[in-house]
Amino acid sequence: xxxxxxxxxxxxxxxxxxxxxxxxxxxxxxxxxxxxxxxxxxxxxxxxxxxxxxxxxxxxxxxxxxxxxxxxxxxxxxxxxxxxxxxxxxxxxxxxxxxxxxxxxxxxxxxxxxxxxxxxxxxxxxxxxxxxxxxxxxxxxxxxxxxxxxxxxxxxxxxxxxxxxxxxxxxxxxxxxxxxxxxxxxxxxxxxxxxxxxxxxxxxxxxxxxxxxxxxxxxxxxxxxxxxxxxxxxxxxxxxxxxxxxxxxxxxxxxxxxxxxxxxxxxxxxxxxxxxxxxxxxxxxxxxxxxxxxxxxxxxxxxxxxxxxxxxxxxxxxxxxxxxxxxxxxxxxxxxxxxxxxxxxxxxxxxxxxxxxxxxxxxxxxxxxxxxxxxxxxxxxxxxxxxxxxxxxxxxxxxxxxxxxxxxxxxxxxxxxxxxxxxxxxxxxxxxx
Numbered sequence: 001x002x003x004x005x006x007x008x009x010x011x012x013x014x015x016x017x018x019x020x021x022x023x024x025x026x027x028x029x030x031x032x033x034x035x036x037x038x039x040x041x042x043x044x045x046x047x048x049x050x051x052x053x054x055x056x057x058x059x060x061x062x063x064x065x066x067x068x069x070x071x072x073x074x075x076x077x078x079x080x081x082x083x084x085x086x087x088x089x090x091x092x093x094x095x096x097x098x099x100x101x102x103x104x105x106x107x108x109x110x111x112x113x114x115x116x117x118x119x120x121x122x123x124x125x126x127x128x129x130x131x132x133x134x135x136x137x138x139x140x141x142x143x144x145x146x147x148x149x150x151x152x153x154x155x156x157x158x159x160x161x162x163x164x165x166x167x168x169x170x171x172x173x174x175x176x177x178x179x180x181x182x183x184x185x186x187x188x189x190x191x192x193x194x195x196x197x198x199x200x201x202x203x204x205x206x207x208x209x210x211x212x213x214x215x216x217x218x219x220x221x222x223x224x225x226x227x228x229x230x231x232x233x234x235x236x237x238x239x240x241x242x243x244x245x246x247x248x249x250x251x252x253x254x255x256x257x258x259x260x261x262x263x264x265x266x267x268x269x270x271x272x273x274x275x276x277x278x279x280x281x282x283x284x285x286x287x288x289x290x291x292x293x294x295x296x297x298x299x300x301x302x303x304x305x306x307x308x309x310x311x312x313x314x315x316x317x318x319x320x321x322x323x324x325x326x327x328x329x330x331x332x333x334x335x336x337x338x339x340x341x342x343x344x345x346x347x348x349x350x351x352x353x354x355x356x357x358x359x360x361x362x363x364x365x366x367x368x369x370x371x372x373x374x375x376x377x378x379x380x381x382x383x384x385x386x387x388x389x390x391x392x393x394x395x396x397x398x399x400x401x402x403x404x405x406x407x408x409x410x411x412x413x414x415x416x417x418x419x420x421x422x423x424x425x426x427x428x429x430x431x432x433x
Contacts, residue, residue, distance in 0.1 A: 001116055002197045003108040006080035006190055007238065008427055009416035013075050016044060021171035024414035025050060027143055044073055046414030050142045056134035065138050079430040081183045082190055083416060084163040085240055087409050088178040101160055102242035104144050106418060109218050109237050118201055118394040122402040123208045124353045131213030139421050141238035143413035145207025148244040149200050156196060159189050169415055177409040187431045203394050205407045211237060233425040238418030240411050244387060251384055252406040255367050257359040258378040261345060266303045272344045277310040285368050288381050297335045300381030302371035327392045332383060333404045353402050360403040
């Protein structure tokens with residue numbers, strides 16, 4: 001099953017690390033253009049290698065990495081380690097402080113059909129290609145993906161708790177989340193953590209495009225390397241692993257924005273929807289989440305200042321023609337993408353992952369603003385997906401439509417970088433710790 005191992009991370013030098021909060025950045029798919037431009041003002045911010053202004057495959061990016069290394073901007077840790085990463089956060093309207101506990105390591109790359117690493121979402125081809133190019137030119141995993149393992153006994157938590165008591169970094173990020181990073185060098189503890197995963201499958205929670213990009217790069221290298229052994233550094237991927245049995249895993253909904261539909265007419269759209277959905281007008285857009293909460297196959301719909309609750313007619317469910325198992329067919333997002341995207345708007349399933357007519361948005365307030373200002377033709381409000389549903393879909397061997405989940409909080413970029421260069425991966429675990 002899952003093979004993991006420690007890594008010699010590249011990190012900002014000690015002096016720069018004292019201001020680590022000025023060097024971290026959001027992941028490439030959640031950073032806004034406005035915030036991105038602000039981060040670019042700091043010449044050493046991690047945004048310059050995770051979302052480079054010149055693109056993921058420019059010569060300037062290649063030179064930047066080597067320049068940072070030669071000048072000691074980033075320095076490689078001397079011995080392989082496992083890095084403990086805790087994220088402390090609160091949710092709106094809730095005074096409880098949550099803590100998502102996990103660790104960062106290297107994990108072997110597995111093809112999906114090996115059923116060791118399980119995905120739950122589809123990917124968008126252009127984003128996969130961008131992430132592959134970035135890996136190729138930086139030779140770094142610039143931010144860890146997020147995977148889930150199962151351990152009902154929390155057998156390694158005591159080691160992680162001890163580690164974050166003396167952290168390498170401790171700062172607040174753009175989400176208002178407190179990110180704490182510690183390091184484990186102890187040989188016996190590292191072996192215990194490696195043993196914990198060796199008989200387990202891992203569910204990919206976040207980072208499908210980065211993982212798929214690394215997998216594509218592996219396939220390319222394997223084909224071009226006649227002496228390929230399977231142990232080269234490009235066979236591994238840097239991942240943040242958390243226990244899916246934890247009470248502090250949170251999955252937010254991701255809403256859909258509709259735009260660029262030719263000759264779009266709200267009245268005609270509602271008329272077509274009524275063939276499949278029961279439609280009720282609402283007085284206030286702020287009530288949408290509450291009105292649809294816990295109701296199967298129910299969504300909010302906003303067009304201009306008009307707000308509706310729509311719910312699939314029960315008998316229509318049996319008209320779904322996609323060849324997928326019931327566990328996937330019954331999901332709200334499947335209903336949305338089959339009946340609204342394909343049947344009403346005419347966007348075929350195979351075209352949806354790359355369609356410019358569909359955009360994704362986590363923020364409810366942003367959906368409201370864009371609908372009222374008519375920057376989009378419609379906003380479709382969805383409900384959060386339970387962790388058990390993610391498990392069920394993964395073990396069915398099928399996937400959710402793209403951008404169905406938003407695991408919160410997001411991992412940040414800038415705490416460490418994992419190299420795939422051979423010379424950066426030739427040290428053994430130091431048994432003296």
